Every structure is written in C-alpha cells, then in structure tokens.
Amino acid sequence: MKNLIERAEAKLDEWGAKLEQKNIEYPVDLICGILFLVIGIVLLLIMPQQVQISEKDVVNGRAFPTMLIWLMLAMSALLVGREAYNMVMHRPTKTKTLNLLVETKALVIVLILVVTYLLAEVTDLFVVGAVFCALAFLVFFRCKKPLYYAITVSMAVLIWVVFHFVLNVSF
Amino acid sequence: MKKRIAALVTAGVLALSMLTGCGSKQESWKVTCPWAPSGVAAMVSQKAAAKSPDYSDNKITLVAEAVKGDAATVNTWVSSTKANDKELVFAGEGLFAITETLDPAKLQFSYDDFEFVENLYSSVFVLSADSSLNLKNLDDLEAYVKAGNPVSVAVNGATGSEAFLAAALFGSMGAGDQLKLTPYQSAAEAAQAVAKGETNFAVSHQSQILETYQQGGVDVVCAFDDKAIENGPFAGVEGVGSKGYPYFRNRCFVMARKGTDAAKVAELKELYDKILADDEMVEWLNDTMLLEVDTMTEDDVKAHIENVKSIVEQYKDIVAG
C-alpha cells in the first residue's frame, strides 16, 4: 500500500514538474475589457426578457441596471482602447502569467468543493460532505500524519454537531 | 501524548454527537414568518412562542423564526416540508389574493398546499394625512379629493395590502388617476414619509403611525374597517365601510403543511386559541400592537381571501399599471 502511494506521488510529482514549467502570458487588461464588453452587451440584449416593466412607472426597473451597464461598457471600452493604443504604439501592455500547475491544483480544489456540496445535498446529511471535505483536503496536501486526520475529521463532525444541535440548523 | 489527546477528542466528539441526537418527548414546532423580523407579524409570533410553554401541557412549544422574503420564503418552505413535519408558516391575503392575482408565476403553491390552523391577529390599517392639510375625517378627505388636489400615498411595498387599500379608497372616490403610490421598503419608512412632506398620505398599521401622530406630524383620517375604531389612541376614527367604500383587514394565517393529521392541527389550533385568550397577550395585542384578536374558521378565511381578490381584480390597474 505504502509503495503504491509512493509510486502515485512520484507520478504526480512528475506531472507537476512538467506543468510547473508551462506558463501562459496574457494581456490582462485587454481580456478584462473585452470580457466585460461582451457581458454588458449580453445583459443589454436580455434586459427586455428579464426585466418586466409597467408603463405607469416614472422611472422603470430597467433604468438603473441600464445606467450601470452603460457605465461598465464605457470603462471596459476605456481599458480596451488604452491597451489597443499601447499595442499600436508598440508600448508595453499589461500582462499576467498563468502557471498551469497552479491552475490545475485550483481546479482540483474546486472539484473537492463541488463534490462536498453534492454529497451533502444528495445524502441530505451535511456531515457526510464535511468528512469527505476534511479527508479530501488532507489527501490533496499529501498529509501523512494520522494525528492531522483525527483532528480534522473530529473538527468536521464537531462543526456539524454545533450547527445542528446548538444552532438548530437541520442538515 | 498527542495521539492520546487526538483519540480522546475524536471519541468525545463522536459521543457528543450521538448523545445530542437523543431527543426529548417535547414537540417543538418551528413557526416561520416570511416577513421582516422587526415587523408586526414577527413580533406577535415571538410573543406567542414565548407564551406557548404555558399552555401546551409540556407537549408543544412554538419556536418563532423570521425569514424575510414573502413568496420566496413560502416557496422554500413548501418545497422543503411534508405532511406532519413540525413546521408552521404564516401567509395572508397578500400571498393568497394579491400575488396570486398579479403574479401567479411567483407562487409555487396554492391555498390547497396548506392546512389552516388559526388567524394570529387582525389589523385595521389607517390612512394618515400630512397635518398641514388639516384633514380630520372622511368628509374632509372627500372634499379634498373632489377639489382635484394631489393624492400621493406612501405605502409599504409596491403591491402590498396597503397599496390596494389606498387604490380601493381613492379609486372608488373617482380619484384613481390622481393617485400616486410611492412605495417604501418598510411600513415605518412609509409612515415617516408623510411627516417629512414627501407624500400627502400614508397607509399603515396603527402602531406604526402612532409615534408620528403623537408628535403632531400627521392626522389619522380614516380606518379601513366597516365601523369606527373602538379602542386605543385612534378610538373614534371613522371606518371607510360606513360610507360604503371597499376595505379589508390585514390578517396573518398560521398554516401547517397539507396532509398533517387533523388531530394535530386541532391540537395546534387549541394551543393558539389558548395563547390568544391569555389576558396578558390580549392586553399586549390591543394596547401595544393596536391589533385585535380575531380567531377564525376555515370558511372565514376563504371568504376573506375572496373579498380581497375581488378588490384586487377591480383596482389592479391603478396599482400595477
């Protein structure tokens, strides 16, 4: 068993080392601007279906979100415009680097969170999700100390007990 | 040593969780109020819950909870409960008559999803006017409206009971076009709006306008009832029903989930009836909250809902446009 774990960890380390080398550089302000331009336009397009109004209203329910969307569009256009100008003028644009190892690990964490939520919802027993969460994170961090497992699982159960029986949250 | 401590902690926690699972024989019923925790219904619910141990022969105790959200809270309640769950919820004409008529898609339930337990209270809403208008009674109000003066009314929520009472009164006076409803996010805010001069009128619970009235900021013109108010600081204020204008009282129905044992529903009704007959409770409801004890049968409830529905149908264009 120990051998198997060690072999699995060695394989993971090998993949990790490869992923750690891979970086993706992207123009952060430009992408941010484009993304919010798209979001703003989509919101404007779906507004008539999503926000019902009455003809009697002096200022209807679309007025405030529309103002906000236009402000968001203006700011996004400013970001895109500034970055585009920098590109045309061959000036440095603002960039950010993504590390594939970090992003893969983040994805695994999100997966742990989703499974925790699903386990709690499907079983309708929060403590099941909580214990899974405790174990999954310890495995994720490659923890080998039984004491840590005992403490964390106990804490998971204790939190559920406190919420369920002391704070009367039925889950 | 560390391992021993860890083992002890684990064992302790597990034992505690198992022990706490053993319940007592006392039944605890959670009562969900779907409106503001500081509102009238939530306060009465708290008071009733506090009284429940005195009248349940140690069998049923009520636990009051307020989760603001109106229809959404009741939707959640209906979807998460089943027959015989120890859960109760409040509903009133706002949900069964107003929302059901104006925006039925918002409701994932109907009256048939509930078993009626009891009516917690009846509230006679009042119309207050900016004191500078010098309107003291319905005659003054009729004259004011007839003269074509502006009618702006502060109400709690855009399509609540208050809005429909205002629409029904001014609509039947022929001033539906003159009427401007200004919604506020709480009854207290709406009451203050008249004193600040933002609107000419407000419709509110009696208790919510009392402070402003005592400070001289407003006059209470009429009550939304068939006859004049009999008790309290507003005794003698005319009821709009006396002049043939439409009205309804605001009521708060305590409901259990459909299919709950009839014997249990009867037991709960008995408990509520005992609480509502308690001298201290009656005094508190009348003198402090300016409400009335008004126990009802299911037929009374259905008649009330039908009455409100007909008013909503008639005046919905004034309120919702």
Added chain:
Amino acid sequence: MGLFDFIGPASGLLFTLENIIWINLGVFIGCVFAAIPGLSVILCIILFLPVTYTMRAIPGMMFLLGIYCAGGYGGSVSAILINTPGTPHAAATMLDGYPLSKMGRTKAALKIALYASTFGGIFSALVLLFLGPQVAKISAQLGTAEYFMVCLFGMTIIAGVSGKSLVKGIIAACLGLLISCVGADPMTSYDRFTFGIPRLYLGLDLAVTLIGLFALVEIIGKAELKRNELNLHAGKIGNDDGKITKDEYKRMFRPVLMGSIIGSCVGIVPGTGASEASWFSYNTAKNLSKHPEEFGHGSVEGVAAAESANNAVCGATLIPLLTLGIPGDGCVAIMLSALMINGLNPGLSLFTTDGAIMYAIMLGLILVNIFMFLQGKYLTSLFAKVVSIPQQILTPIIVIFCFAGAYSVNSSYFDLSVALVFGVMAWFMRKLELPAVPVLLGMVLGNMTETNFRRALLISDGSPKIFFSSVYCWIFIALIVVVIIGILRGKMKETKNAKVEQ
C-alpha cells in the same frame, strides 16, 4: 433623549453574562484569525456571521465587534514574531515590531502594540459615543433625495478600495450593483434577472455571496501554496522581561494620541481603512519624532503610532454605519446585515426607538477593548502558537464553516451552490486583477441607491431638480466633488511617481 437618559437601560442590557461571554469569544477568535497570515478579519466575520442569526442584536453585535477590534491587534502578533503581518494593516507595525523582536525585546514589542491598540480602540469608542448621536440627528432630516446623495457619497468608497486601477474598481462596483438588482424590483415587485429560477425572486443573499467572494476564493487560492509554505514556524515569544521604561512610555504618548486622532478621522470617511490610517500615523510620528533615525530599526514610537491608529479606525467606521447606513469598509458592511437581520435599520430612529440597544452597542465597544487588553495580556503566548497551525488542518475546517454558514442563512442547499459560483467567479476576477471589495460595496449600496433614486424621481414626477432641492443635497454634492478631486489628485500623483520610478 440623550446619552445620560440611555446610559442606565443600556448598561442593563450590556452587562450580562451572555454578552461578556460573546465579547470574549469574539475577541479570542478575532485575535486567532488575525494572527494567522492569510486569514483576514473580513473572512472571520463572514464565517461567523451566520452564528449571529439566531442571536439577539446586542450579543450578536458584541461578538462581531469583538472579532473586528481584536483583528486590529491580532495582526501585530505575527508581524512582530515572524515578520509577516497577519492582516494588511499590521504592515506598518512590522517595520519596527520585528526589529524590536530581533533585538530580544519581543515581549516589549507585543506589549507596546497591545497598549497602543487598546488606547486607540477606547479613544475611538468614545468618539463614536459622543459624535454618533449628533450625526444621527442630522440623518433624521434627510429625505429620499438626500439619501440618494448619501449613497453617491458612499460610492466614492470604491475609489479607496479599487487597488491599482480605478477603472477596474468601477467595473467591479458595477458588477456588484448589478448583482444587487437580481430578484424582485423593490419599487414594483416585478422580477429582474431571475432567469426563471424561483429561488432568485428573493435576490442573492449578501452573506452567501460573500462566503464565495472572500472565503472560498481563499481556499481555491491555496493552489498557489508550495509544499514548504504549508507550515509557518513562529518564533518563541522570547525570554525578555517585557519591561518598558518610563522614558519609553513618555515617548510613546504623543504618537499614540496622534495615532488615535488620525485613526478616528480616517475611520469616519468611508472608503478609507485601517491600513491607510496606520501608514499615515506612522509617517506623522516619524516626522514629529526627536529620533526619526530609529524608525525602521525598532522604534517604540513606530509600533505605538501604527497600532493606535489601526485600532482607532474601528469605532469611527461605525459612525456612518449606524447613522446613515453607509459602511466604512468591508467588515462593517457585513455587520450592517447583522443589524438588519435584527430589524435595526440605521438612522435616527435607531437612536430613539432602539436607543438603549444602540447605546449598549456603543458602550460595548469600550468593553470589547478592555477584554481585548486582558486577553492580549494573558493569552499572547497562545496566539503566538496559533500562528503555526498547519494549512492542511485549517483549510478543510474553513471550507466546512463556509458551507455550514451558507446553508444556515436560508436552510437551503441552493445557497451552497451560489457560494460556490461566487467563489469561482472571484477566482476569475483575481486572474483579471479585478478587486473584490468594490463588488461587495456595490451589493451593499445597490438596493439603497436605486430605491432612493427612483423614489426621488417618482416624488418629483421625473424632475432631477429634486437632487438639488435642499441644503443637505448641496453639502453632499460638495463632499462628493471634494472627494473626487482628492482621488484624482492622488491617482495623478501615483502615476507620476510610477513614471519617475521607471
């Protein structure tokens, strides 16, 4: 009715065993969270907010204020011990606290931080007690149009919390304001942006979204940790006698007093925070000191100035919150929802109808600082050990707290999925360098801003003249203009400095 009419009933409400226990629990938890680098006070308040839902107003607020104030002090523990500020506002403390610790005066450094924090905290609690009710009296005279102006003034907070890019701060704020539009329209009850999901009629719950935005994103952020960063090793608390000489006490007095005044002034202005106050105070103390050369090398004045200022912010931020409903920073924004859940709406009515509760909360802040002092005096060695709790244990416990908290808000698993979506959204925002605090402020101020804007226009039959119709409107317009000019000047200066550095 004023302070002296309410002091009796307020004391009766405050001095109960229940409140004392909750204050101490809050102070303890706040110190522990702030002492651990990476765990913020805002995260702590979010995690423990659901606990207050079943509590009455005073114990609930005492618990949260305990966390908030103790967080101001707790951050200094790791700053002094391991040269890593537990919270961002302890960064200035670190400059002199850690050198003092290296000089073998760890206990003395912790003691100075504690004394200065307590003085600053009590000073600002008194400012709140005497100034708060006066501001509330003004707030009672504000109508719908004036309230809209107050909201606009509140929006200037965004500039202060936008980080490097004001443009991105505005985008993030718009996002928060748009999120606040989800659910029933406050003026008509029609649905907005519910996408046919009935649960969204109610809107998105602030507490749930915050768990995603601030707590779960930190968990996802653990992906950035390298294996050797999982355990932090705090130094031992030291064997020095912790003695502070008479001369040092004398030297500390002026910076502590100055720091308390600066912290209180900064705290009243929405959008500024403890970090700004501590740096401002540190700089002022350095400029006024007879020994400026000691700053950065273990100056007692430096530690005292920074710590008194960051704790003096706590009481002052409550002034705009309790009187106008404008939260001064992210932590206080969350406390606003704790007040609302108990039916306490900020404004003058809070000081008249619920005067006893309000004064109990304000007096309680003094009590919080006293207990913070006592816990700091006797439990600092424990807080120092807490700094070394491994991330392997801490991370899942935080997640479980987050999920339990999110569920307990409405007893619904739907809220867990909302928290998860917001957690992932916040992770993408990080990748786009979009700040999260403006989103929070947008969500807090959104409903209030929109409702007052639309209602004011409804009252005036659509005429915008209503926004210029009173003296108070003009005062707020002037304040907004002054703040915007200040922000623009600051940004221009920053850009200029950056160019010079390049």
